[in-house]
Amino acid sequence: MRALKVVLGxxxxxxxxxxxxxxxxxxxxxxxLFLVVAVLNALGGSSAAGLLGGTAAGLVHDTLSGRLYGxxxxxxxxxxxxxxxxxxxxxxxxxxxxxxxxxxxxLLQQAVLIALAHLFTDPGxxxxxxxxxxxxxxxxxxxxxxxxxxxxxxxxxxxxxxxxMAKIRL
Amino acid sequence: MRGDAGAxxxxxxxxRLVAPIPRAVDAITGSVEHAGEGMRRREELEAExxxxxxxxxxxxxxxxxxxxxxxxxxxxxxxxEYTPQVxxxxxxxxxxxxxxxxxxxxxxxxxxxSPARVDQPVLTPDGLVGRVILVAGSYAKVQLLTDRAAAxxxxxxxxxxxxLVRGGTESLELDFVPVQAxxxxxxxxxxxxxxxxxxxxxxxxxxxxxxxxxxxxxxxTVTPAVDFAHLDRVYLLENEPVPKELMEASPRARP
Numbered sequence: 097m098r099a100l101k102v103v104l105g106x107x108x109x110x111x112x113x114x115x116x117x118x119x120x121x122x123x124x125x126x127x128x129l130f131l132v133v134a135v136l137n138a139l140g141g142s143s144a145a146g147l148l149g150g151t152a153a154g155l156v157h158d159t160l161s162g163r164l165y166g167x168x169x170x171x172x173x174x175x176x177x178x179x180x181x182x183x184x185x186x187x188x189x190x191x192x193x194x195x196x197x198x199x200x201x202x203l204l205q206q207a208v209l210i211a212l213a214h215l216f217t218d219p220g221x222x223x224x225x226x227x228x229x230x231x232x233x234x235x236x237x238x239x240x241x242x243x244x245x246x247x248x249x250x251x252x253x254x255x256x257x258x259x260x261m262a263k264i265r266l
Numbered sequence: 267m268r269g270d271a272g273a274x275x276x277x278x279x280x281x282r283l284v285a286p287i288p289r290a291v292d293a294i295t296g297s298v299e300h301a302g303e304g305m306r307r308r309e310e311l312e313a314e315x316x317x318x319x320x321x322x323x324x325x326x327x328x329x330x331x332x333x334x335x336x337x338x339x340x341x342x343x344x345x346x347e348y349t350p351q352v353x354x355x356x357x358x359x360x361x362x363x364x365x366x367x368x369x370x371x372x373x374x375x376x377x378x379x380s381p382a383r384v385d386q387p388v389l390t391p392d393g394l395v396g397r398v399i400l401v402a403g404s405y406a407k408v409q410l411l412t413d414r415a416a417a418x419x420x421x422x423x424x425x426x427x428x429x430l431v432r433g434g435t436e437s438l439e440l441d442f443v444p445v446q447a448x449x450x451x452x453x454x455x456x457x458x459x460x461x462x463x464x465x466x467x468x469x470x471x472x473x474x475x476x477x478x479x480x481x482x483x484x485x486x487t488v489t490p491a492v493d494f495a496h497l498d499r500v501y502l503l504e505n506e507p508v509p510k511e512l513m514e515a516s517p518r519a520r521p
Contacts, residue, residue: 110284114291114363121364121495159280160288162365162372162413217415 098140102149105133106156113160125227128202130157132239134172135201138179139188139243146183150176164217171208175201194243195236202232281374281402288363289376354465354505356389359406361497371410371433371494372399377502382406385463387503393469393491394418394457395500406502411438411470412494419461420470423454431455431470431488438471440486447484449476455488462508 109129116123134153138146154172158165179201182188188197206228343349359382363374373396375382381401388395388408396416400407409416416433420440425448430441443449453473459466471488479485 107287110287111291114288115295117363118291118295124365155276155280156284159277159284160363160365160374162409165274165277165280 098137098145102133102137102145102152105137106130106153109133109153110156126230127234127238128157128205128231129238130154130168131172131175131202131205132198132235132242134176135179135198135235136194136239136242138176139183139194139197141180141183143177143180143184146176146180147173148176150174164212167209167212168205170212171205174208175205178204191240191244195240197236198239199232199236202235203228277400278402281400281405281407285362285374285376285402285405288374289360292360292362354387354503356501357504359388359500359502361500362405364494364497371413373408373410373497375406375408375500375502377404377406379404382502383507385507387464387468387505389468389501389503390492390497390499392493393471394464395492395494395497397463398502408500410494411490411492412436417461418464418470419458420455421458422449422473423456425449425453428458428460429455429486434487437474438488438490440473440488441483443484443486444482445479445484449473449484449486451476465503465505 109132113124113129116127130153134146134150137149137153140146150172151169153176154169155166157168157172161168179197182197186193188194206223210223357377357380359375359377361373362376365372375388375398381404382398384398384401386398386406388397394411396408396410396413398406399409411418411431411433413433418431419428420431421428422440422443427443427447427449429443432439432441440449440455451473455470455473457464457466457468457470469491471490473486474489475487477485
C-alpha cells in the first residue's frame with residue numbers, strides 16, 4: 097500500500113513537473129516535487145521506506161535531468177534516510193515542522209549534489225544561493241500544504257468511520 | 267550493466283518509462299495551441315498567405331542560386347578529382363522535454379519509428395543544437411551545445427582559424443584562439459568537422475565578445491545561432507559516422 101502511494105505520488109509529481117516546465121521553463125530551479133514526495137514518504141518514520149522512496153524519486157528526477165544518471169538518486173536516498181531517522185526521534189506532525197524539515201532536506205540535497213559534482217564531474221560554477229533558498233522554502237510550503245490536506249482528509253475519513261461504528265453498535 | 271546505447275540499462279529503461287509522460291503532455295498542449303490557431307480571423311489568414319507566398323518566392327530564388335553554386339562546386343571537384351563529403355539526410359524529431367534547471371542541459375526527443383544513434387548530430391534550420399547521448403527505444407536524450415560538458419571543434423569563417431567551442435551558462439565559449447589571431451565581434455563560427463561527431467559547415471553562432479584573456483589565448487564569447495529557449499522541432503542528421511576503430515586507434519596500437 098505504501099509503495100503504491102509512493103508510485104502514485106511520483107507519477108503525480110512527474111505530471112505536474114512536466115506541465116509546470118511547459119508553462120514556466122525555469123520551474124525546476126525553484127521547486128523539486130520529487131524531493132517533496134521522497135520527504136513526505138520518509139516522514140512516515142521507516143528508514144527502509146525513506147531510503148527506497150528517496151532512491152525512486154531521485155532516479156525519476158535523474159531521467160529528466162542532464163546530470164550524470166544517479167546523482168539525484170544518491171542525493172535523495174541520503175535525504176530520505178536522514179528524514180526517516182529524524183522522524184523516528186522528533187515529532188514532526190504540524191505543517192510548520194514539515195515546512196522546516198523539507199526546507200532543510202532541500203539544502204541537504206543541494207550539498208550532496210555539489211559534493212558529487214566535485215567528486216565525479218566538472219563542478220562548474222556553484223549554484224546561485226537565492227534560487228536554492230527559494231526552492232527550499234517553496235518545497236517546504238508545498239509539502240506543508242500537502243501534509244495538512246492529507247491530515248484533514250485522514251481526519252474526516254476517521255470521523256466517518258467512527259460514526260458508522262457508532263451506528264452499528266446501536 | 268551497460269547497454270549499447272550510451273548509458274546503463276537502468277537509465278535506458280527509466281527513459282522508456284518516464285518519457286511517454288512528457289510526450290503526452292506535449293501532445294495535449296500542442297493540440298490546445300493548434301485549437302487556438304484554428305480560431306484566427308480571415309483577414310489574418312489572408313495576410314499570412316500573402317507573406318508566405320513572398321517567402322516562397324524568395325526561397326525559390328535562393329534555391330536556384332544554391333543549385334548553381336552546387337553545380338559549379340561539382341564541376342570544380344571533378345576537375346580536381348576531389349570527392350566532396352556527401353551531406354546527410356535530415357530526419358525530424360519532436361522535442362518532448364527540455365531540462366533548463368541544471369548547468370548540464372539536455373532535451374528528450376521522440377524520434378518515431380527508427381531510433382536515433384549515439385553521437386548523432388541534432389540541428390534546427392538555424393544551426394547546431396547538440397548530439398544524442400542516450401537512446402532508449404523511440405526516445406533519445408540530447409546533450410545541448412550549451413551544456414557545460416559539451417565541446418565542438420569549430421572554425422571562424424572569415425579567417426578559417428580553428429578553435430574549440432564549449433558550452434557556457436548563457437552563451438558559448440570559443441577556446442584556444444591565440445592572442446595574435448584576428449577575431450572580431452560579428453565573426454561567424456561553424457563546425458570544423460574534425461571531431462568525428464559533427465560534419466563540417468553547420469552554423470554554431472556569432473562572436474559576441476572578444477577579451478584579451480590570458481597570456482596565450484583570447485577569451486571569446488559566442489552567441490548561439492539557435493534560440494534554445496524556443497526549441498520545438500529539431501532534425502537528426504543521418505550522416506555516416508566516423509568508424510569507432512579509427513577514432514580510438516592510436517599510433518602505439520599499430521605494428
